Amino acid sequence: MTQPVWTPPHPLSLEWKGDYLALLDQRRLPAEKVVLQITTAEEVREAIVHLAVRGAPAIGIAAVYGLYLGMRNFQDGEEDAFWQELPRLVDDLNAARPTAVNLSWALKRTAAKVETLRSRSVEELKAAILAEARAIHREDAEVCRRIGEYALTLLKDGMGILTHCNAGGLATAAYGTALAPMYLAHERGWKLKVYADETRPVLQGSRLTAFELQQAGLDVTLICDNMAGAVMKEGKVQVVIVGTDRVAANGDVANKIGTYSVAVLAKAHGIPFYVAAPTSSIDLGTPTGAEIPIEERAAEEITCGFGKATAPEGVQVYNPAFDVTPAEYVTAIITENGIVDPRDKEGLRRVVLHKQTIAEK
Incomplete structure (x- = not known):
């Protein structure tokens, strides 16, 4: 399906910028349009907890980008450490807000996808996390239009x-x-x-x-x-x-x-x-x-x-x-x-x- 064209009169709630996540700080609206540059999993978690990003679909998307940000510094040869950290970080992000099931849904979907690639290199695993985050992000726009x-x-x-x-x-x-x-x-x-x-x-x-x-x-x-x-x-x-x-x-x-x-x-x-x-x-x-x-x-x-x-x-x-x-x-x-x-x-x-x-x- 073709992703719908969406040209809102305000910044998008979140955008992936290649090496960071841009979040429109919704605590500051409507007085100010402030976009946060998020570079760590902990910053994503704090943004979810404190409502800088909110709305069930948006926090699910943000959490998976956060999972990538939290795992991206692992290198090939650190497979054991990678697999120890991944479930811990999934649990940590999932605990940010307990009611919205999209949060756990997006994290579980991504973790399951990565699990199917367990024999791959760390670089390939990281790429898979980012690809899944972008897929969930893209799909949500089409889902909403439908x-x-x-x-x-x-x-x-x-x-x-x-x-x-x-x-x-x-x-x-x-x-x-x-x-x-x-x-x-x-x-x-x-x-x-x-x-x-x-x-x-x-x-x-x-x-x-x-x-x-x-x-x-x-x-x-x-x-x-x-x-x-x-x-x-x-x-x-x-x-x-x-x-x-x-x-x-x-x-x-x-x-x-x-x-x-x-x-x-x-x-x-x-x-x-x-x-x-x-x-x-x-x-x-x-x-x-x-x-x-x-x-x-x-x-x-x-x-x-x-x-x-x-x-x-x-x-x-x-x-x-x-x-x-x-x-x-x-x-x-x-x-x-x-x-x-x-x-x-x-x-x-x-x-x-x-x-x-x-x-x-």
């Missing part, structure tokens, strides 16, 4: 769409997952009206989604998280589309905290609630949403967000980064291989197992 094309079949020109968090080009290699149909609709001249929840406490909706959609010339309106029900009741929203960090085998969906509330509101108002998910986000090894590990982040994100105290010192804080929406609240899951009812376990398995890489096609 998700967008399937999602377009569920939309109509003039619709109002609500989205939560950021599942756009900034969270992926290109296009995004939940935002992909909005970009494709814009290319076709459709006039969609997008409502972006601010997404507390780190404000990915206001800092990132509103930023990238506005930069691309789409009609976007920012709302506070607690306005979602009101805009639904007012008839401004006809559909909700969100991304995901992990889908369990029973169709339960983990996504940015607040997604569950939006899903409940959508059901109460009779509004379809769609989840845009690459098949790499569907975890058939996790039976239900109850088994999805939920990352809990620092209290300061709530009590002192962006450097200003907004809560009394010493107050107790509960700050899970994600919540789980039960499958019964999800109208459909939109993947690059088609649209599936989340309660159809065999359907979920089918879209995952029928996945083919771009190279295989």
Whole structure:
């Protein structure tokens, strides 16, 4: 398949520059467009932990480049040391954020590929890691576009769409997952009206989604998280589309905290609630949403967000980064291989197992 042309009005979330990884520092948006030059695995890990790069597909891609950066100084003749370090580094990068399954998926895929080449030289093994990172990066752009094309079949020109968090080009290699149909609709001249929840406490909706959609010339309106029900009741929203960090085998969906509330509101108002998910986000090894590990982040994100105290010192804080929406609240899951009812376990398995890489096609 041909890689889609993607010319966003902002720097790409990440680019491989030959000897370093360029990461758009998403902590600095929208005020500043700062691109980090990442040269070590530890810098990649820190960028993932501290949200310089975020979004499930993007952190998976970044992690595999990080694996290459961490292994690239090994030389021929150091095979034993190479094979000792590789699994340790995979585990270290995988621990950076526990909820997004794309992170472990990308690292496991790469490690499995390298394992098939165990008899090769260290130089060949390093080249294989970099090649796999670039393949995953390239495939993600095509996967996102295909998700967008399937999602377009569920939309109509003039619709109002609500989205939560950021599942756009900034969270992926290109296009995004939940935002992909909005970009494709814009290319076709459709006039969609997008409502972006601010997404507390780190404000990915206001800092990132509103930023990238506005930069691309789409009609976007920012709302506070607690306005979602009101805009639904007012008839401004006809559909909700969100991304995901992990889908369990029973169709339960983990996504940015607040997604569950939006899903409940959508059901109460009779509004379809769609989840845009690459098949790499569907975890058939996790039976239900109850088994999805939920990352809990620092209290300061709530009590002192962006450097200003907004809560009394010493107050107790509960700050899970994600919540789980039960499958019964999800109208459909939109993947690059088609649209599936989340309660159809065999359907979920089918879209995952029928996945083919771009190279295989």
